Amino acid sequence: MEMIGLYPTWFEPGLGSGWIVGLIATIHVLFSHTSVGAAIFFAFLANYAHRHQRPDLLEFIRRYGLFLLVFSYVLGSITGPGIWYSTTVASPRGISALIHSFVWMWATEWVFFVIEVVGVYMLVYLANRLNARTHLKVSVIFGLASYTTMLVIVGILSFMMWPGQAGWYETGGVLNAFYGPNTFAQLGMRSAFMFTMTAVVGGIVAARFQDAAFKKDVARKLAWLGICSAVAGAAMFQWYLNTLPETAALVLANRLPAWFQPALLGILGATVAYFAMTLLQPRTLVAGGAAAMTLAVLVFGLWPEEVARESIRKPWVAGQYVYSNQVVGRDVPGMGVRSEIPTIEAHGFLKTMVFLPDHQRTITDSNRVEAGRVLALATCSNCHSLSATGMRPLRNYFSASNSTSEIADYLQAALSTGNTLYMPQIPFKDDEALALASFIATLNLPSAPAATQAKAQAATSTIKE
Ligand code: HEC
The missing domain is CATH 1.20.1630 (Formate dehydrogenase/DMSO reductase fold)
Structure with a gap:
């Protein structure tokens, strides 16, 4: 492949x-x-x-x-x-x-x-x-x-x-x-x-x-x-x-x-x-x-x-x-460069990333959160800190009241399609979105999103849709 x-x-x-x-x-x-x-x-x-x-x-x-x-x-x-x-x-x-x-x-x-x-x-x-x-x-x-x-x-x-x-x-x-x-x-x-x-x-x-x-x-x-x-x-x-x-x-x-x-x-x-x-x-x-x-x-x-x-x-x-998350997102014929999005859409990240131990390539009940962390590191951490401090902490955009499947729905709706202006298109397979959502849910999410009001509302309203 x-x-x-x-x-x-x-x-x-x-x-x-x-x-x-x-x-x-x-x-x-x-x-x-x-x-x-x-x-x-x-x-x-x-x-x-x-x-x-x-x-x-x-x-x-x-x-x-x-x-x-x-x-x-x-x-x-x-x-x-x-x-x-x-x-x-x-x-x-x-x-x-x-x-x-x-x-x-x-x-x-x-x-x-x-x-x-x-x-x-x-x-x-x-x-x-x-x-x-x-x-x-x-x-x-x-x-x-x-x-x-x-x-x-x-x-x-x-x-x-x-x-x-x-x-x-x-x-x-x-x-x-x-x-x-x-x-x-x-x-x-x-x-x-x-x-x-x-x-x-x-x-x-x-x-x-x-x-x-x-x-x-x-x-x-x-x-x-x-x-x-x-x-x-x-x-x-x-x-x-x-x-x-x-x-x-x-x-x-x-x-x-x-x-x-x-x-x-x-x-x-x-x-x-x-x-x-x-x-x-x-x-x-x-x-x-x-x-x-x-x-x-x-x-x-x-x-x-x-x-x-x-x-x-x-x-x-x-x-x-x-x-910013290192994926090539566009064809550049003049440089002989091809977009990687079609490959990821076809097979998902876990199957196509080179530096990944084989046991993380297939998601099971026991490795779901771990696989989600791998995905967060590879696809989000360039722009979002995964802890409570630093650059745009990921946890600030979700709340403890969001269920894992709601978070997964948001990821599919906003990211897999490349629907936001400022985030890459990040096409997840359904099980990958769920794994990432399971990892996000472990981030000790705040009871209300801590990002500034407007942004938080944007996030939750998209999640609720
Ligand atoms: C290219 C950098 C970049 C990457 C990669 C990225 N984001 Fe974002 N993300 C942003 C920016 C910029 C914002 C807007 C933040 C703000 O205004 O506070 C944002 C906002 C968000 C929001 C708030 C809701 C919204 O739509 O504005 C969520 C949720 C989010 N990101 C989740 C993720 C997840 C999950 C990943 C990984 C799968 C990810 N982001 C990858 C840059 C990125």
Whole structure:
């Protein structure tokens, strides 16, 4: 029989594998965006310094560069491979899809990353030994190499939302996958906000300057950079929203946590206010304040943004053909990829999953709950935590008053048909649905669904139907 190549599931009970990836990735975004923005800013400052005979600005570049070596390059180089490790186990087929389209893009990115790392070392350790022209050249090469790494990664990230060109499904081809409206809008948005982060983090360095006049000068430059980039970023964000698939817009409108929009607006307003303050009163720029602001941007800006980008991609993880639960849900003739849904519909999951002990392939009275757990791990746990904490706990959507057969009916009605916008089509055989329902019933279900009212009602009303 034809099998489907699902890998064993990485199950993380506390948070859910998706949130582990999200945490590592969000921290990485802070480091990587700060350093790319700083690289471009350094090129600008170096140019300015040489034109206006301002060697003191070169000292700022050196110190900020040194700070970045630890802050961005060490921690960024830990979280970067961290993303590879965590996504490879959390979403092996999602990563595989990306590698199949973009392996040379990534190779390109690594080349430029090496240039970038050499560049930052040169800027810091050769700062006082290079002549002015060479120093300027190094900073321009550093800036361009950094930005190229961002350019390449953004194309890959936007492919995760959807391929650049709709024709890609038929034709394949890396450029069709890479370039699309979403790529450019996302590049614009990230390019703007990376300068905001550069300005926020730069405050930690600038605050330590003793010379009041110099500190004031740098503080004002950072403040203007921060204000302009935050405002530009907000505009780019609107553009970005307009380049999303229709389903994403619906999820955005209906399914994001209530705190999402206020958090983003709040942090944007707070950032602009903060920079207005340091612009008018450079004295108020202190290292602790700048560090707190950096943390706030991470928690209230980047985390919601990354969570949202991940949510609105649902039910897909990559290219709108690999579902978040790793099943290939669509034909892609251009890549020689076939949907696995027909195979699963014909034979069920338990018969077609490769990594499964034989005694779990057939459901009996004695292994029903165990088989249900296998199904929950393979088909739900990528998006729903199976414990009480973490990402969208599965138990929150059901109540103790639901009978096993009611739960099974819901699973068949909503999931086997692919009736929801944000969940994959998950075609269960009748006995599989019952097994999964039996497992769900063991999750110590709350007496009333704990998910927010509207969602809970949606769940129970579907169950009751
Ligand atoms: C691609 C990710 C994904 C997968 C896989 C997934 N879900 Fe969901 N599920 C969601 C999202 C997103 C929501 C909406 C949650 C919200 O708004 O709180 C949801 C909501 C639900 C709800 C609430 C009712 C509803 O229709 O909105 C139930 C019940 C549910 N999921 C059960 C399951 C079960 C059982 C599985 C595995 C067989 C599963 N889900 C697999 C993403 C997923």
